[in-house]
Amino acid sequence: MRYRGIALLTALALVALAMQRGLAEGHWALTWPQGWQLPFADWLNAVFRFLSEFEFAGSGTGRDLTRLAVPLFEMPTDLLSNLFFEGFTSGFGANKQVLFPPLSWLALTVGVVLSCYRVGGVKLATLGAATAAYLLVFGLWSSAMLTMAQLAVAVPIGLVVGLLMGVWVWRSPRIRPGVLLALDQLQTIPIFAYLVPVVVFFGLGVAPAIIVTVIFALPTMVRTTVVGLEEAARTTGELAVSIGCNKRQALWKVVLPTAQDMLRVGLNQVVMLSFSSVIIASLVGAGGLGYDVLVALRRLAIGRGLEAGFAITLMAITLNSFLQHYSTGRVAGLAALGSRQFLALIGALVLGLTLLSLVLPWLAVFPEQLVLSTGPFFDNVIEWVNLNLYSITDGVKTALLIYLFLPLKHLLTSLPWLVVVLAVTIAGYLVGGVKRGLFLGGLTLLIAASGLWHKAMLTVYLCAVAVSFSALVGIPTGIWAGRSRNVARIVMPIIDTLQTLPAFVYLIPAIMLFGTGDFPSFVAIVAYSISPAIRYAELGIRTVPEHLREAGVQFGCRPFQRLWMIELPAAAPQILLGLNRTIMLGLSMLIVTALIGTDDLGQETVTALAKVDAGRGLAAGFAVAFIAIIADRLVGGLAERKSQPQRAGMTAAGAD
């Protein structure tokens, strides 16, 4: 079967070659003719125009209605940002009067540290103190407070809405598989693509920023909730019914509490994803730390960008850690105080310090003299790099571009669309049968019909190069780490850190070393996407069942034979899953790198954003999602087959 597949694909390659030689330039089988193009962007725009301009029985157009919702998001955020760093005022200009000052930085810091101490003991308190100190010392306090004010609205919305949707999906077994599948696909659409429609309906500012954040975090929360509830329902079985629970009791007393570990994972995901979307949210007017990074990126202010980017990570880690501890309901410190007394203590301290800040100015604003910046340091570094390393970095860059990137780019972009469609169909068939082949081939055909073919192939090219590199370096590293504890001890913390940094931050060193264009994009994608390749390979090797290993020793395998014949096959499904994740992360990073000048679908979404062309942005977003789906079904399908060889054999034998 495998040989038949190889033979088919080889034949296809020959056909491609023959077509390129034999057919005239512009033949319909080579490039999709203009006249056949389906104007998806126009259609999508028509839908949006209809929705936003449709008159709802005298209550205004769709857009008017959605704009009405804007204050719902803005008011709580304004309230919080007034409280955190702006203060409550009345009047404007010269008549401006301060009604109540913002909470003093010291008051907030003391409050945070004490709360951390109560919830998580000395360790968490140290983390909280370090975060606050970092924000203060690098002069990021007010940006951070603005970000905090928005996330304090976005995170609860994401949690509650996600939980409710999850419960609803879980309760409707008929739609459950469909919804779960759709959620997975939603996650593959780059968030850029959502920005424009959100702007169309909600304008610019805080509200769309919060909505984009929620949209970004929601699918994961829904998914985790559904999976958690399913699992909890399985362990509790018929208990709830047998003791006479009504529907509400069964959910709140039995199933949800049992699912709490999984829900805690959802909480973690929502916090992490919300923080990681602050930079993107700042594209529609969020301000705060995200905006700081964005500005730094545009000005190539390396130091500032890293400072603000790291601040985002630090806050995410601290908040997540706090919530994880808090949600267990345990008290780690100051246990002598009841929770009311504790709140009263915090309230009194915060209020006292804030009132004190009216007379002591250093309590109101963190003293300027103590603020640091790493800007000059990084300027020096860049200067040094440019002076001393330029010849090396440039040499590497040029060599790779000439001998690898450009030829591959040329090859992929010149492939006839017909051949690619056929190749994807055949690959899909080989992996998952006729149905999957036709489905994936259909998706490819849609991309061709959308007129985005060239940009799509550019996307595939850069992603393929970067992901191959990640796999070639990452998988062996993971295998090595899986077999050696010492290596794991060094490698794992590094990739943990790599994974928590917001995607945009990777752009900074890439630009710093390699300027703009394909090569720095490549570097940023590799840095962002290599973690799962390593992590899953390490996991796969580490969890090879001990009895298999013992069997290998018993047969008298030498270490290399054992790796090749026993451990690798056993770990193959995990390794493929890791590869799959790497591709997904690579694609999402690829879109972000549009900001440093690529020419692919990511650029298309960014351009659409600038022109507020929702249809164009979404069409490109869907194209990216299709590519992601195709990769996922091919690689993921391979992983499935590896983990259940018998069943795959049956399918391949023509069961479907």
Place this chain on the structure above:
Amino acid sequence: MSTFAKTEGRAPRSPPGPDPIITVRHLWKLYGARADSFAKSRATPPGDAEISERHLFAAVRDVSFDVHEGETLVVMGLSGSGKSTLLRCVSNLITPSFGEVVVEGCDLMRASRAELVQLRRYKMGMVFQHYALLPHRTVLENVALPLEIRGEPKASREARALEMIDLVSLSDKAASYPAGLSGGQQQRVGIARSLAVDPDIWFLDEPFSALDPLIRRELQDEFIRLQKIVRKTILFVTHDFDEAIRLANRIAIMQNGRIVQIGTPEELVLHPADDYVASFTEHVNLTQVVTVGSVMVADRGAVAGPGAVRSSARLGDVAEQIMGQSMPVCVIDDGGRPVGTISQQTVLKMLLDRAKTG
């Protein structure tokens, strides 16, 4: 059906209470695509041909029995024979396809949702094979859960839960979480929880099957001790015939969804209805099951001497006493009146019979 009639015809020893608490008549449960709507569409069960034609599967077919007050009916059969399905039909966790289930005078097939909920909250307790304890609740909170569900105030439900925990000898673990308990201890919690609402009817679905043999035996003893205290009407499912014999007043043997025989352990052992039942009973030590009354020679005029044995005594318990005499021994009933005699030959035969086969 025919074997069922046969055993009924032999009129088993009078059950412990006079009134049936659970009455099951011609109960069916069909599985398969659209089985429920098919069952709703007709009044009488389909024949074998129609079942297979529609690709349905009868997990329970035409089952009838009663369980009397204070009686323990054990349902025994190989895995897949339909025991759990039967139990779930009786407790109405699943809706039967055809037939009648009456529990304490309440016809479950016609009961409203609210009635069923009330029944479950006040009249039924259930123990599950895999315990189904909530991991984030302490033992105390787990046991108090059914009371919490029916809205009892915290103080009274915790007092009752502690009482139940004490009953299963776990007082020192009340504040522990299930993960910290052994399997046997977890099932004790499950038992305490099912008894917390003081149900009349107690359902147990293979409660000890997941436990090691020694622990299983320990919990069986515990069950016997508890039943002496709480005196519930019990439907107990197991695949272990020894367990069935130890715990049952009567045993119903299931095969392919049918009850092939129902009767006291003694009846099953002495008169297995077919080879299937015999395959379970043939390795049983007869003297542990058979009572004096069922093998004696009836004779109301026998003279009760000092060495008389009770007719309800197990043969194994009195064999030594009988064999120590030279003449047949007088048998008396529980009131002390003579009802017959038993000879040394009879006892010897019973002792040797099983020595041959196993």
